[in-house]
Amino acid sequence: MTFDAMNTGGLRSKMRQDRRTILVAAIAVAAAGGLTSPVFAAEQADPWPELSRDIFNGRDLKEGAGLIAIEMPYRAEDAAIVPVTLRATVPAGDTRTVKAITLVIDQNPAPVAATFRTGAGVAMISTRVRVDSYTNVHAVAELSDGQLYASAVFVKASGGCSAPAAKNLEEAKTNLGQMRFRQFARPADGPMSGTREAQIMIRHPNNSGLQRDQVSLLYVPAFFIRELRVWQGDELVLAMDGGISISEDPNIRFNYLPNGATRFRVEAVDTDGHVFKGAWPVEAAM
Amino acid sequence: MSWFAVAIPLLFGLISLAHAQAAESALEITEIAEGVFVHFGVNALMTTENEGGIANVGFVVGDAAVAVIDTGGSVREGRRLLAAVRTVTAKPIRYVINTHAHPDHAFGNAAFARNGAVFVGHRNLPRALSTRGPFYLSAFRRIMGNLLDDAELVAPQRQIEGEEQLDLGNRILRLRAWPVAHTDNDLTVLDEVTQTLFTGDLVFLRHIPVVDGSLRGWLTVLGPLAHVPARRVIPGHGPAAPWPVALDDERRYLDRLAADCRALIARGTPLAVAATTAGVSEKSRWELFAEYNARNATAAFAELEWE
Numbered sequence: 001m002t003f004d005a006m007n008t009g010g011l012r013s014k015m016r017q018d019r020r021t022i023l024v025a026a027i028a029v030a031a032a033g034g035l036t037s038p039v040f041a042a043e044q045a046d047p048w049p050e051l052s053r054d055i056f057n058g059r060d061l062k063e064g065a066g067l068i069a070i071e072m073p074y075r076a077e078d079a080a081i082v083p084v085t086l087r088a089t090v091p092a093g094d095t096r097t098v099k100a101i102t103l104v105i106d107q108n109p110a111p112v113a114a115t116f117r118t119g120a121g122v123a124m125i126s127t128r129v130r131v132d133s134y135t136n137v138h139a140v141a142e143l144s145d146g147q148l149y150a151s152a153v154f155v156k157a158s159g160g161c162s163a164p165a166a167k168n169l170e171e172a173k174t175n176l177g178q179m180r181f182r183q184f185a186r187p188a189d190g191p192m193s194g195t196r197e198a199q200i201m202i203r204h205p206n207n208s209g210l211q212r213d214q215v216s217l218l219y220v221p222a223f224f225i226r227e228l229r230v231w232q233g234d235e236l237v238l239a240m241d242g243g244i245s246i247s248e249d250p251n252i253r254f255n256y257l258p259n260g261a262t263r264f265r266v267e268a269v270d271t272d273g274h275v276f277k278g279a280w281p282v283e284a285a286m
Numbered sequence: 287m288s289w290f291a292v293a294i295p296l297l298f299g300l301i302s303l304a305h306a307q308a309a310e311s312a313l314e315i316t317e318i319a320e321g322v323f324v325h326f327g328v329n330a331l332m333t334t335e336n337e338g339g340i341a342n343v344g345f346v347v348g349d350a351a352v353a354v355i356d357t358g359g360s361v362r363e364g365r366r367l368l369a370a371v372r373t374v375t376a377k378p379i380r381y382v383i384n385t386h387a388h389p390d391h392a393f394g395n396a397a398f399a400r401n402g403a404v405f406v407g408h409r410n411l412p413r414a415l416s417t418r419g420p421f422y423l424s425a426f427r428r429i430m431g432n433l434l435d436d437a438e439l440v441a442p443q444r445q446i447e448g449e450e451q452l453d454l455g456n457r458i459l460r461l462r463a464w465p466v467a468h469t470d471n472d473l474t475v476l477d478e479v480t481q482t483l484f485t486g487d488l489v490f491l492r493h494i495p496v497v498d499g500s501l502r503g504w505l506t507v508l509g510p511l512a513h514v515p516a517r518r519v520i521p522g523h524g525p526a527a528p529w530p531v532a533l534d535d536e537r538r539y540l541d542r543l544a545a546d547c548r549a550l551i552a553r554g555t556p557l558a559v560a561a562t563t564a565g566v567s568e569k570s571r572w573e574l575f576a577e578y579n580a581r582n583a584t585a586a587f588a589e590l591e592w593e
Contacts, residue, residue: 071558077581081588083558126556128588159425180592184554197554201591211417249588253556 047106048136048152055104055112056148061140064149066091068101068141072155076131079160081247085126086116086139096143101125105245107135109161109210113245119237121195121257128247130160130208161208161244172248177276178203181264183283199253200230200266202276208244225250227269232282233261258282312369313343318526319480319518321347321457323374325358325367329493329523329573332359332390334430339363341390342520344484345371346477348454351380354403355475355484356522357394361436364394379403381452383461384442385486385522386469387414388498389422395440406452407442408463408471415439446473464488464511467504468496468522476516483516483529491524494572494579495536501544501586508537539568547586548593560587 052061071085088098103113113129116122131137134157140150184197202225209222228240228250237256250268261282268276313325324344332338338359345354345367352371357364371379382398384407385391392415395405419439427434452459460476468487475484487496488504488511497504512530519529546564555563564583569575 073558073561077561078584081557081584083556083561083584085556085558126558128557159421182554203592249592251557251588251591 046136047111048138051104051106051111052138052140052150055102056140059148061148061150064139064141064151067149068139068151070137070139070151070153072137072153074154074156076155076157076160079131079157081128082131082155082157082160083126084129084137085124088118088123088141090143096145096147098123098141099144100142102138102140102142103127103129104138104140105129105131105135106138107133108245109208110243110245112243114240114242117236117239119232119235119256120259122238122254123195124197124253124255125238126253128251129245130247131155131157131245132161133158161210172203172205175203176205177268177270177274179266179268179276179278181266181278181280183264183280195255195257197253197255198230198264199251200228201249201251202228202268203249204268204270206242206244206246206248206250210244223271225268225270227267228252229267230254231265232256232259233263235259235261237264310365310369312373313339313363313366315344315370315374318344318520319477319482322477322480322482322520323347323370324520324526325370326525327358327390327523331574331577332426332430334433337363337366337433338390338393338426338430341388341487341522342524343367343391343394344520345374345379346454346457346459346475346482347375347377348457350455351378353381353383353452353454353459353475354379354398355383356385356391356486357382357398359390359393360430360433361394361396361438362433364397367394368397380454381406381444381459382440383407383452383459383473383475383484384411385473385475385484385488386471387411387418387422388469388487389426391486391522392439393422393426393434393437396436396438399438399440404444405440405442406444406446406461406473408473409445409447410463410471411445411473412441414469414471415441462514464507465503466499467507469499472499472507474511474514476514481515481517483514483519485511485519485521487522489519489521489524489532490536491521491527491532492573493523494568494575494577495539495582496578497540497543497582497585501540501547501582501589505537505540505544508533508540535571539565539572542568543582543586544590547583547590551587551591551593557584557587560584 069087076082086101098118100117102115104111105113116125136152136154138152140148142148180201182199204225206224207220211220222244224244225242230238238254264280266278315323315325318324326342327340330340343356343358345352382403382405446461446463449462458478462474464472472488516529519532520526543565550560561580561584565579
């Protein structure tokens with residue numbers, strides 16, 4: 001039962017090249033096998049300076065410690081479903097608010113996992129991501145004054161993007177786009193914050209484009225949720241622009257400030273243009 | 287004929303003989319019942335040092351032929367299994383049965399691939415080999431290096447759906463393909479004569495069960511599996527044991543994992559926390575718990591969240 005020893009045995013994917021060469025690299029992984037030694041990665045140049053310049057158009061990134069935190073297991077148990085929690089904490093007395101948080105998995109073939117735009121009170125977002133190799137993970141918070149703050153953690157995992165999809169392929173097709181919305185009785189942040197927590201789950205294979213088809217042996221084209229919006233009444237609570245690093249069956253949990261609306265609405269769009277919609281009544285706080 | 291024409295084949299002959307001898311020290315086997323031989327793997331992760339030899343592999347000898355059941359975690363282990371067969375009998379190997387697609391059970395296939403044996407597996411095995419095989423090969427080549435240079439994915443010519451029989455000459459093997467459980471391609475083999483059941487990884491003993499298919503599916507399969515008329519089981523990992531009590535530990539673990547995950551989901555506990563809490567009361571009862579439990583919990587939680 002060692003099919004997943006790759007998560008514990010110190011191996012790593014080769015997909016650490018410049019992200020512009022992602023497809024070439026992805027195919028090389030399947031073809032080339034065992035040429036990479038664990039040392040190889042450590043000797044690679046840190047991609048972050050160039051990566052962050054590209055993603056944020058050269059804007060200045062300030063140290064994010066104390067303002068934006070990333071919680072991720074140091075060693076991922078399953079590289080295809082690694083839990084990640086982002087917490088933004090604006091210091092007391094600071095009147096700025098958080099506008100957006102971008103999650104970047106530096107060594108993934110498509111490093112920008114998601115950008116979340118945050119509505120009122122949203123200071124915590126949890127989701128699940130694929131991690132393709134030992135990597136730094138960055139979270140960059142954009143505050144209402146336009147300043148960017150970055151934090152990083154290091155995660156040991158490998159193979160998450162090319163890991164085979166769907167253990168049950170027939171089921172995945174049947175359930176495409178099915179949604180579930182949960183509201184939690186009490187926010188994890190404590191009752192004082194006045195915020196509550198909710199979770200949106202959507203059935204979608206979120207194919208990375210790096211997985212092989214069962215019959216043709218060709219790579220399954222990337223097919224994923226690229227946009228997800230959650231409204232509380234008419235107010236946008238959370239919007240995600242997602243990529244292939246979000247795990248199969250995207251699952252996002254977040255806190256928010258109740259605004260008195262009676263209904264949540266969710267809309268998701270995938271890369272094939274399917275639109276999935278759902279609506280749920282706001283449950284009374286318990 | 288020049289010396290050259292003689293020397294070259296001789297040289298190749300010597301090389302292949304040396305290679306065969308070096309590679310073919312027979313695996314240690316136990317005759318668990320009359321005509322039923324098993325090599326028990328070590329409870330560990332696959333490494334170069336253990337040659338990938340972590341799963342149980344075996345063979346059954348009939349009047350006319352032999353069936354090999356799983357081939358091990360490297361071609362070298364496969365060759366050593368072949369050598370072990372040859373210490374027992376010269377009868378042809380008619381069938382090579384793969385209980386599922388995982389590397390520790392199927393990476394030895396190439397050792398048997400060119401001897402006329404028919405490869406046999408679950409109807410879903412070809413799909414699993416094609417979707418996961420290349421990933422397994424490249425991943426494990428990075429751990430085990432040269433040892434997997436000659437590993438090949440060998441798809442089954444004979445694919446089992448439901449229940450079918452193989453005849454080894456006055457010896458019937460009953461094969462059964464199961465719905466998604468440990469994986470979506472689990473196959474069991476029952477030797478009718480001795481009522482010995484090879485389950486592959488549908489059964490784990492001592493080695494923590496690993497969920498790679500469906501936790502709910504597995505728990506469902508345990509019902510009919512327990513009714514297979516066997517006296518003893520050769521699990522995928524762990525010792526031979528009486529049947530069906532051998533299922534008790536595994537069922538308890540899987541039940542615990544499911545119950546813990548369901549309770550955590552109902553309470554609204556996040557996955558990250560669940561991964562480190564579900565199933566932990568089982569810790570002292572299993573080997574390799576630290577290596578697999580959190581992964582099992584993650585998979586179980588993500589599956590049961592949709593109930």
